[in-house]
Amino acid sequence: MSTHAQASATLPRRPTHRVRTALILAALIAFSVATCLPAIGGVEIDLESITRNWRNGASKLQQLAQPNLAFLPRTLGPMLETLAMAVVGAVTAALVSIPVTLWAARPSNPHTVTRQLVRFVVNIVRSVPDLVYATILVAMIGVGTLPGVVTLILFDIGVVIKLVSEAIDSTDHPYLEAGRAAGGTQLQINRRTVLPQSWPLLTNQWLYSLELNVRISAILGIVGAGGIGRLLDERRAFYAYEDVSLIILEILIVVVLIELLSTTLRKRLR
Amino acid sequence: MTASDPITAAAGDLAPAASGAITLRDVTVTYPGGTRALRGVSLSIAPGEMVSVVGLSGSGKSTLIRTINALVPITSGRLLVGEQDVSRLSGRSLRELRGRIGMIFQGFNLAERTSVLSNVLVGRFAHSPAWRSLLGLPSAQDKQIAIEALDSVGILDRAWSRAGALSGGQKQRVAIARALSQQPSVMLADEPVASLDPPTAHSVMQDLLRINEERGLTVLVNLHLMDLARQYTTRMIGLRDGEMVFDGPAADATDQDFEAIYGRPIQGRDVLGSAP
Ligand SMILES: Nc1ncnc2c1ncn2[C@@H]1O[C@H](COP(=O)(O)OP(=O)(O)OP(=O)(O)O)[C@@H](O)[C@H]1O
Ligand SMILES: [Mg+2]
Numbered sequence: 001m002s003t004h005a006q007a008s009a010t011l012p013r014r015p016t017h018r019v020r021t022a023l024i025l026a027a028l029i030a031f032s033v034a035t036c037l038p039a040i041g042g043v044e045i046d047l048e049s050i051t052r053n054w055r056n057g058a059s060k061l062q063q064l065a066q067p068n069l070a071f072l073p074r075t076l077g078p079m080l081e082t083l084a085m086a087v088v089g090a091v092t093a094a095l096v097s098i099p100v101t102l103w104a105a106r107p108s109n110p111h112t113v114t115r116q117l118v119r120f121v122v123n124i125v126r127s128v129p130d131l132v133y134a135t136i137l138v139a140m141i142g143v144g145t146l147p148g149v150v151t152l153i154l155f156d157i158g159v160v161i162k163l164v165s166e167a168i169d170s171t172d173h174p175y176l177e178a179g180r181a182a183g184g185t186q187l188q189i190n191r192r193t194v195l196p197q198s199w200p201l202l203t204n205q206w207l208y209s210l211e212l213n214v215r216i217s218a219i220l221g222i223v224g225a226g227g228i229g230r231l232l233d234e235r236r237a238f239y240a241y242e243d244v245s246l247i248i249l250e251i252l253i254v255v256v257l258i259e260l261l262s263t264t265l266r267k268r269l270r
Numbered sequence: 271m272t273a274s275d276p277i278t279a280a281a282g283d284l285a286p287a288a289s290g291a292i293t294l295r296d297v298t299v300t301y302p303g304g305t306r307a308l309r310g311v312s313l314s315i316a317p318g319e320m321v322s323v324v325g326l327s328g329s330g331k332s333t334l335i336r337t338i339n340a341l342v343p344i345t346s347g348r349l350l351v352g353e354q355d356v357s358r359l360s361g362r363s364l365r366e367l368r369g370r371i372g373m374i375f376q377g378f379n380l381a382e383r384t385s386v387l388s389n390v391l392v393g394r395f396a397h398s399p400a401w402r403s404l405l406g407l408p409s410a411q412d413k414q415i416a417i418e419a420l421d422s423v424g425i426l427d428r429a430w431s432r433a434g435a436l437s438g439g440q441k442q443r444v445a446i447a448r449a450l451s452q453q454p455s456v457m458l459a460d461e462p463v464a465s466l467d468p469p470t471a472h473s474v475m476q477d478l479l480r481i482n483e484e485r486g487l488t489v490l491v492n493l494h495l496m497d498l499a500r501q502y503t504t505r506m507i508g509l510r511d512g513e514m515v516f517d518g519p520a521a522d523a524t525d526q527d528f529e530a531i532y533g534r535p536i537q538g539r540d541v542l543g544s545a546p
Contacts (some may be wrong), residue, residue: 177341184392
């Protein structure tokens with residue numbers, strides 16, 4: 001027992017890492033500079049081109065600052081298409097993600113071989129960039145919304161399964177032992193306990209993937225995968241920057257609205 | 271609470287006729303890391319006995335309890351529950367054996383985001399076709415068994431509450447109801463009251479005693495408090511470093527016996543006190 005009246009208690013000196021921090025900073029700066037040196041294969045950053053093309057850019061900016069509101073009716077159809085792609089993609093991915101996530105997490109699948117196999121496949125699906133999927137799928141099944149939706153599904157299941165299965169791995173599941181002690185099969189235990197315990201993790205990630213889908217599908221159109229992006233690409237090709245501006249503005253508003261909606265919903269879930 | 275036994279009454283002829291006898295012959299458990307948690311334990315428990323297992327932390331109490339439903343496999347020796355050789359069972363037959371051995375835990379081990387009722391229905395896993403639990407459609411009979419189990423521990427009114435919203439004592443009662451809905455012939459309890467305050471600890475121990483007396487269940491309970499072992503159990507088993515160093519009537523166990531089991535003088539934290 002020590003009496004807290006003792007005035008001799010002193011806080012031990014806080015450990016500092018100044019030298020280490022300085023070294024790390026120096027290394028970072030050196031690395032950044034090196035990547036900008038074309039002589040050693042770095043990316044070429046030509047600051048002069050900004051000033052050279054400034055006049056050109058300024059007129060474009062001027063056009064962009066005047067969105068053509070008369071173009072609005074023609075954008076509504078493609079915008080709805082984009083939203084539909086986002087929702088269909090998110091919902092399909094959500095359905096697929098339920099069993100596969102449980103398959104990929106250790107507490108719900110103690111069988112190491114199948115778990116690692118599922119994880120391996122998911123990691124491959126995840127490592128391909130969405131634009132690459134879209135480009136390949138457009139080449140395979142043609143221009144339209146279908147390659148867009150498939151791209152979104154692949155993107156979403158990669159994200160949801162990886163993040164949620166890792167979250168399930170990193171939490172305690174004491175009820176598993178109780179289910180096993182009661183003579184339950186792994187499937188029964190998963191369905192009646194692990195899944196309901198993981199609903200918040202899943203729904204949170206589903207809403208987030210819907211949010212990302214709206215953003216991504218706006219761009220996917222540029223490679224021919226349907227939606228508002230295709231219109232954007234078409235107007236840009238005609239140098240109709242007032243129309244482009246309107247479309248960008250519209251995407252911005254829709255993305256913000258979806259984000260607001262999903263953030264409120266996700267807060268409710270917690 | 272009714273004086274009759276509603277759960278076995280509801281089960282009628284479905285109640286397992288299996289006996290709650292437990293026999294260990296020279297049982298050894300060595301964990302993968304090399305820890306020898308049980309060394310040559312031999313012991314035989316008759317159906318309907320109320321047995322406590324005492325010993326210091328790390329003496330092998332949890333290991334002993336967990337071998338009985340094969341949550342921990344034995345390394346050598348023989349272990350019989352009823353007529354069945356536990357180490358020979360696997361798959362379906364092991365799940366069936368577990369289905370008639372109830373278990374409660376120090377940490378309650380509930381799925382806290384689901385309702386009290388669906389936690390209790392976990393106790394019906396081994397007794398109903400899997401498709402029923404997968405579709406979330408328990409049979410009327412399973413539901414009735416769960417409801418009566420909840421009623422017998424006095425928390426039927428909380429059936430629709432989220433399990434996580436209950437107090438510690440209430441959670442342990444839900445866990446007892448979950449075990450009871452298995453209609454078991456053996457009840458294992460691993461430090462069931464170690465997370466509870468003294469009055470709640472006593473009432474949970476009383477629930478266990480009542481289950482033992484009314485239903486004739488074999489109860490095997492880990493305790494680290496001397497007075498609970500003496501007050502609520504009839505037979506006491508003492509473990510020290512994985513070896514059985516005491517086996518006798520709990521009420522007669524002297525302080526010297528406890529000192530021998532613990533290998534140190536009795537301390538204040540070895541008793542709970544405040545008996546009701
Ligand atoms: N899963 C495991 N893997 C390896 N060693 C284990 C495992 N579980 C327990 N042990 C070891 O086995 C010995 C007995 O542990 P056990 O949990 O049975 O003791 P206990 O009497 O229940 O202790 P406590 O009162 O602390 O719960 C200890 O030395 C422990 O470290
Ligand atoms: Mg223990």
